Amino acid sequence: MLCQNTRDELFRLLDALLNETISQEQFRRLEAILLAEAEARQIFRRYLALHQQIRTLAQSWAEEKLVKLAEGPAPESPPTSPPSQLGQGIVYGFLIAIGLAVLAGALWFRHIRAESPSSVPVSSEPVSHATFVCDRPDLSPLIDQVAR
Numbered sequence: 832m833l834c835q836n837t838r839d840e841l842f843r844l845l846d847a848l849l850n851e852t853i854s855q856e857q858f859r860r861l862e863a864i865l866l867a868e869a870e871a872r873q874i875f876r877r878y879l880a881l882h883q884q885i886r887t888l889a890q891s892w893a894e895e896k897l898v899k900l901a902e903g904p905a906p907e908s909p910p911t912s913p914p915s916q917l918g919q920g921i922v923y924g925f926l927i928a929i930g931l932a933v934l935a936g937a938l939w940f941r942h943i944r945a946e947s948p949s950s951v952p953v954s955s956e957p958v959s960h961a962t963f964v965c966d967r968p969d970l971s972p973l974i975d976q977v978a979r
Contacts, residue, residue, distance in 0.1 A: 845878050
C-alpha cells in the first residue's frame with residue numbers, strides 16, 4: 832500500500848505529465864514509482880482514463896457550441912402559456928370587465944340623479960287648490976312698442 836507522501840507525489844507527477852510540464856527528473860521518478868508499486872499502476876490507469884473522459888466531454892461540448900455558433904442564433908418563438916394559464920387569464924379578464932361595468936353603471940346612475948331636479952317642492956294639495964307660482968307676464972308694453 833502506498834503511503835500518503837508517495838500518493839501525493841504520484842498525483843503531482845501525473846498532473847505534470849498530463850499538462851506536459853514534466854521534467855526529465857520528474858519523469859524518471861514517476862517511472863520508478865510505477866515500476867515499484869502495483870497500486871501506483873492502478874491509480875495511473877484510472878487517472879489516465881478519467882483524464883481521457885473529461886477531455887472527450889470537453890471536446891464534444893466545444894464542438895456542439897461551435898455548431899450552434901455556425902448556425903447562428905436560434906429564432907425565438909413567443910412564449911406559449913399552458914392551457915390552465917389561458918383559462919385563468921380569461922376568468923380574470925371576465926371579472927375585470929364585470930367590475931368595470933358595475934363601476935360605470937354606478938357612475939352613470941349618480942350622474943342621472945344629479946341632473947334630476949330634486950329641490951322642487953312637491954305639494955300634496957289637489958290641483959284645484961294649487962296657486963301658480965308665476966302668472967302670465969304683462970306683455971302690453973312690448974306690444975305697444977311693436978305697434979309704433
